[in-house]
Amino acid sequence: MDLFLQNIVNGLQWGSFYALIALGYSMVYSILMLFNFAHGDVFMVGSYIGFGVATALLGFVALTGIPLPGWLILILTILFSMFITSFVGVFIERVGYRPLRDAPRASAAITGLMIGIILETGNLAILGARRLSFPQLIESVTYQFGGIYVTNKKILIVGVSLGLMYLLHRFIQKSKWGMAMRAMSFDFEVVPLMGVSINRIAPLTFAIGSALAAAAGILYGLAYPVLDPYMGILLGWKAFVAAILGGRGSILGAALAGFLLGFIEIFVAWVFPSTLRDVIAYSIILLILTFRPHGFFGQAHSTQLRL
C-alpha cells in the first residue's frame, strides 16, 4: 500500500513534466491544426536557458553579496526563463509556421522537425558535448508521511505545475486572448471577422506553450540535474503522444493524459522490469488509440493531410 502511494507521488511528479510539455503541443494544435514538432526541443532550450539564468543569478549574488535566498532565485529563474523562452516560440512561429500556414501539413511537420534538429545541434555546437549539471538552488528536504517519502522538490514540482496549469486555465477561460484562442480552435477561418488578428494570437500561443515548456525544463533540472542537448527528444515525443492521447487540441485532455502517461510509466516500472516500460506504455497507447481513435477529449472529425 505504501509502495502504491509512493508510486502515485512519483507518477505525479513524472506526469507533471509530460503534462506541461503536452500543453504546448496541444495549444498550438488547437488553434493552427498543426503540431509544433520542435516543441520537445523548446523544452530542452528552456532548461538550458534556466541553467543560464540560474547561473547568472548565483553569480550576481556572489559578486554583489546581496543574500538572495534560494527559493527567490528559483522563482526568478523560472520567471525569467519562461519570459526568454517564449521568444524562442515566437521565433519558431514566425520562421517555420507562418509561411507554411497554407502549405500541406506534412511540410510544416517536416519544418518543425528540422527546427528541432537545428536547436539540438546548435546547442551542441555552442556548448559542446559536455553535460551540464543544473545548479541546486534549494536544499533537498525529505518528509515522511506514514510510509511515504516526499521531498520538498517533489512538492514544489507538482505544485508549480498545477499552479501554472490553473493559471493557463484561467487565462484561456477568462481573458479575451484566451477567448480568441478558443474561438480559433473552433473555427479558424472566421476569427478575423471578429476583428481578431491571427498573426497576434498565433505567436502568443507559441509563446505561452514555450514558456510552459521552459518551466517544465527548469523543474526537470531540479529533479534530474543533468542536462544534455537530446533530453528534449525522449520527453518531448512522449509528451506529444500525451497531447494526442488527450485529444488533439484539448487543453484539459493534454494535461490529464500527461499525468496518465506519467502514472502508466511509473507503475509499469514498478510491476515489470523497468526495461519493459516503453513497450508496455506504448502498447497501451496504441490500444487506446485503436479503440478511441480521437483520444479522450478530441472531436471526431477527421482531418486529412492536405497535399
Place this chain on the structure above:
Amino acid sequence: MQLEIKNLHVSYGKIRALHAIDFSIDKGEIVCIIGANGAGKSTTLRAISRLLPADRGSVMTFEGKNLLRYQPDKVVSQLGISHVPEGRRLFGNLTVMENLQLATFARRDKDSIARDVAQVFSIFPRLMERKSQMAGTLSGGEQQMLAVGRAYMSGRRLMLLDEPSMGLAPLLMLSMFEALKEINREGTTILLVEQNARLALKFAQRAYVLENGRLVLQGLSGELLNNPEVKKAYLGG
C-alpha cells in the same frame, strides 16, 4: 458613396469566380444581391471583407479609404465592416455572451460595449435568456440572431449578411428581417445576399442580380420584382 467597387475580379486558383463586378452603396441603404447557387454572391461578400484576395486591377473603396490595403481583421476593427458569414459560423464552444464579447476584441470603448450588448439583447430578447448557454446548443433561429448580434458588436458602418434566411421557419424569417430593419434605422448600411429572392427584394431598396460571376441586372427592388426575366429565373414563375 460609402462603398464603391470597381472591376472586382476574384479567382480560386485558376478558376475565376467573379468577373469585373462594379457596384456601389450609399450610406444607410439596404442593398441585396440575388442569384443562383454558385453565382458568386458569397464570394463578393468575402472579397469585401478581405477573406479572399482580389485579383490585380480590382478597386474597392470604403468611405474614401482603399479597402485592399486592410487585413481582414482591420477591415472589421478599423473600418467597421461586419460580416455575417454563410452558415453563421458561430463559435459553438463559446457561450452566447462570449461570442458577443469576442466580437469586441479590438474595441477600446468599454462603456459603449456594455450599451451595445444591452442593445443586442433588446433587439433579440431571446439571446438574453440564453446568455450563458453554449452557442452550439442554440436552435437555428437563435443562432442566426446571435450571428447578427455578433456582427452588430464588431462593426456597424456596413453589415454584410450572407443568407440570413437560410434554414429559418417563415415566421422567424420575418422577425429576423424586422430586426435587420431596426439595425438599419440606427444608421447601419446593409448589404445582403439571398437565395430567397422574393423576400430579399421586398426587404431591400435596391438589388443586383449576379449570374455566373457577372452582374447582369440592377435596379430598384420594385422594378426587379416586376421584371419578367427575374420573375422567371428567380421567383419561380
Place this chain on the structure above:
Amino acid sequence: MALLRVDNMTHYFGGLRAVHNYSLILEPGHIVGLIGPNGAGKTTIFNLISGIHTPTEGNIELEGHNLIGHHPHEIASMGLGRTFQNLLLWRHMTVLEHVKMACYSQLEYGIWGAFFGSRFCHQEEKRLTAKAMHLLETFDVAHFSSQLAVSLPYGAQRRVEMARAMATNPKVLFLDEPTAGMTPDELNRMISIIRKIHEEFDVAIFLIEHRLKFVMELCERIQTLVFGEVIAEGSPEETQNNPHVIEAYLGSEDIH
C-alpha cells in the same frame, strides 16, 4: 420490380433528426428529381442510399439486394453511380486517370500483375484506357484527357465527374446538383447530356437540383423535401402548383 426501393428511411445525426420516414421507388429508365431548400437533407439522403452513412432505420434495396451495411464501394460496384455537389475530383490526377480509376472494381488483374507489370495487366490497362476515352468522348472532354482534372473550366469538370460516375457501369445514377454554378448555355448543354446518357446507357436517374427550370424539364416525378420530410411528390405540374411547395421552397408570398 422497382430498380431502387427505399422504405421508411429515418436518420439521426447525434440527437438531430436529419431525415424522417423517407421512401422512394425508382423504376428502370425513370428520372426523378429531389428539390427542397438548403439544409433540408437532400444530400444526406444521397449519402444514406450510397452507403456513406448507415440509416438509423429503414430499408434500401437495389434490384432486390439489400444495401444496408454495405461499404460504399460495394454499393457502387452493384450499380449505383453518383456525383457530388462539390465535385470531389482528385487533385493530382488527370482526366483520363479519373475515369480509369472509376473502373477499379472491373479490374481483372490481381495485385501481383500490378507489381510485375504482367502482359495481362498491360492489356487490361489498354482496355480500360479505350473504355475511358470512349466515355470522355461521349461527354466531350476527350481533348482534356491528359490534363489535371482540377485545372479545367468548371463546366468541363462537371462533365468529367459525370464521365467518372458513368465509368462505374451504373444502373442508377445519382446527380447532386449537376448544374450548380453553370451559365444558361452550360445548363442547356447539361440537359442534353443528361438526356443523352439516359438514353444511351439506359440508366435510371435520381437528381438533386436547385434550378426549377432544369428539374421541370427533365424529371417525370419530383419529390419536395423540407426539414428531412417529403412534403409533396408528383409530376412537375403538380409540384409547381402545390401551395406547400410554393411556401416552403419559393419563399412565402406575403412578407410585410
Place this chain on the structure above:
Amino acid sequence: MDIQDHTSQLHKKGFRARLQGFVATVPLIGWFLGFLGAVLVEYLLGDLISYYLYLPKIPVLFGLLSVLKKPLLIPGTIAYLILVYGLPILIIVKTLQKQANKLAGFLDKRPVSVAAFVHLGLFYGALHLWADMSDYRLLVLKLTMIAVMLTLSINVINGYMGEFSCSHPGFMALGAYTASTITLLFFANDKQFGDALLPETFGLYFFPLALIAGGIAAAIGALVIAIPSFRTRGDYLAIISLAFLFIVKSLIENLEFLGGPRGMSSQPHYSTLPMVFTVMVLCIWIINNFVRSTMGKALNAVRDNELAAEAMTVNTRKTKIITFMFGAFWAGVAGGLFAHVLRYVNPGSFGIQRLAEILAMVYFGGLNSVTGSIVGAVSINILSEALRPLEIYKWIIIPLLLILVMLFRPTGLIAFTEFKPKELMKPRQQFVEE
C-alpha cells in the same frame, strides 16, 4: 555599345542553346558509356593524375570530403574532376553520339526488358569499377542504394497515399533482425546462435530468401498500423505509427536472444554490391509498376479524396492494407540489406534520428515521385557524407536546406511526376531525324 551588348548576349544564348541542344541529343546509354569511360580513366590513370596534381590520393567522393578539410586542395581537385570526369565524358559522349543513338534506336525496337538489361548492365559495370577503387566508396554506394529503397518505400505510404507514417525505422528493424537471425542461425558460427546449421556455401543463395522473410516480417508488422488506418487519418495515424516504432525498438532492446541493447553482429558478408544493386533495381521496378497501374493510382484517389474513391468502387480498406504492407515489405528488405552491409545492428540504429533522416530524404526529393525519391536519397546521402568534415554543423546545414525546400516547394523538389523508363531509354529524336 548597345549593339555589342546585344551580340554578346546573343552569343551567350547561342552557347546555352547549343549546350542544351547537345545534351538533348544524347541518349541515356550515351551518358552511361561516358561515365564508364571516365571511370576507366580514373581506374587506369587516377593515381598518376592525382600524384601530378599534388593530391594525397584520388578524391574519393568527387573531392567533396577533402576539399572541406583542406581548402588548399580545391584547385587540384577541380582539375582532377575536369581531367578525369569532365573531359572524358564529354569526349566520349560527343564521339559516340551517333553510335549511341543508333544503339538506343536498336534497343528501342527490342522488348523493354532487353533494353533495360543492357542499360543496367552498363551502369552497373561503371558503378562496380568506380566502387572498386576504395572501400569507402563501396560503403557509401551501398548505403545510398539502401537509402533509395527506403525513400521509395516510404514515398508509397507518405507520398502516394498521403499518410504521415513514422514507423519506417521500425519496419527496417523488423527486416534487419529477421534477416540477420536467419543468416546467423543457418550460415554463420557466432556467439548468439552457435554453429551454422547449413554449409556456408549455400548462404549467398539463401540470402534473398532471408531478405524476403525480413520483408514479410515487416509487412506483418505493418498490419498494426494498417488496421487503425481504416478509422483514422492524419495525426492520429502518425502517432500510432510513432508508437509502433517505439514499441518495436524497445521490444528488441528487451529480447535477450536478439542481443538486447547490444545488438547483433558478425552477419555474414552477403550484401555485396551486385546483390544490393539487383535488389534496388527490383524495388524501383516493382514500385514503379505498381504506382503506374490503375490499382496503384487508387492510392492517389484515397489520398486526394477518400469519399470519392469509395463512391467510384475503390476498395479503400484493401488499398490501405496493401499500401502499408507493400511499403513495409521494402523497408524490411532494405533493413535486411542494411544489417548485412554494416554487419552490425543495434536497436539504436532504428530510432527517431533514422526517422528524421528518411523523412528528410523523401520530402526533399519530392512526394509522389520515383525520380524524386531517387534524387532525394542520393543527394541527401552524398551531402551528408560530403559534409562529414563539418562534424555537427552538418546537422545544421541539412535541416536548413530542407526548411528552405519546404518554404519554396512544399511538396519537395521533384514532386508528382511519373517515372517512365521506356521514355528515358529512347534514342533522342532530333538527332535521328537529321
